[in-house]
Amino acid sequence: MGKIVTKFGGSSLSDASQFQKVKSILDMDKRRCYVVPSAPGRRFDGDDKITDLLYQSYHLVQDGKDFKPVFEKIRERFVGIKQELGLEIDISEYLDEVEKDIASGASADYCASRGEYLNGLLLADYLGFMFLDPKDFIFFNKNGTFNSERTNDALTALLKYCQKAVIPGFYGSLDEEIHTFSRGGSDISGAIVARAAKAEMYENWTDVSGFLMADPRVVPGAKGISNVTYRELRELSYMGASVLHEDSVFPVHRAGIPTNIRNTNAPDDPGTYISHTMPDDENPDVITGVAGKLGFSVISVEKAMMNVEHGFGRRVLQAIEENNLSFEHMPTGIDTLCVVVATADLEPVRQSVINRIVELTNPDTLTIHDDMGIIATVGRGMVHNPGTAARLFMALSSAHVNVRMIDQGSSELSILVGVDSADFQPAIRAIYHEFVKD
8 A cells, every 4th residue: 555645734733623634634545644744833813833932932042031921822732732632642741841941042943843843742642653753864964954865764764664653844953953944844844754755645735725826916716726747836936936845845756756735624625736747738728827026137238249259148147156146047139148136136236247247248238127027927738839929928918018028948838028017917917817717
């Protein structure tokens, strides 16, 4: 029988009733044998996330202030879950230990990780699963980067002898000290466990039924995405869509394991299925999604006959590199080369960049256009549907959107357009409604 690794977010484990939903989901499919919990999230608007309270406790201690009133809120949450579920574990003993450690000046990573740790203890007791502490098998290098191969070897060996387990997310160890991933790291932990377990599926349970084809704040009623490839996911995530961080899918992507994004509060919804390949004709809307980001500047360098001037592009990028800037895109023409950079990064070194490009390339003109947004229209089906680009630009024209930049990769997986910030939302809506059938 294959194995399914399930990761549950903070909203999925915010109180005792959510614990009961999680148990019901696990009971629905006995292949769900490894569970990766987050720390309890908000139960209602205005409520506190446990991780936020733990960070507050850490900073209060660092400032020489009393953290116990804040920690009491943490204690009440965990003790309340234990009592409502009738658990046998003495969670107060573990809470006492954590409180003592925080008072003694424990690190920020240690403090932040205790939400997942304590929630994992409760969940393991509730499910009757073994509790595995990630500090014993999720490892970081001395520079703080994740040591994927050492981790995978250790965890794979451990899971061979453990059929059902709760493995808290978000943290591991560096030189035997607790070290955390960035916020959202429980998603990374879940993918790590799925890879080590050689799972047939990684399920990421949250409070939404998968991904949407556009930001619902921009396109109200945007349709859900039923199927998406990892390549499309990377494109959408890069352009700011509220999807999984790239780091959180890399382990399962590398191992060839599909991911299913599901809703704990609507477990019968199929959610979004992520895999390596999909049939090209499976998406009736041609595009998979449309997403974008604001806050870009375009550095436009124009020089006659630059296409025959050896090293011209390299010298432009040299000026960018020397000012510690990263570039997002680099569309070019015969006599024009454009470099797209984040405006916030450019602003402190704007004049230095201008001076250095002029010095290195002696251009005919150099201009910088600010207040630009970049929109990515992503879809594996676009390459097999002639006229997709024409439809996209006709839709933008009909919406009176002026396109300032066009960029399409050779894979034809996405079409990028740059527009004025004022046209950003109208452009997304125009593209969405051109392709998506109601």
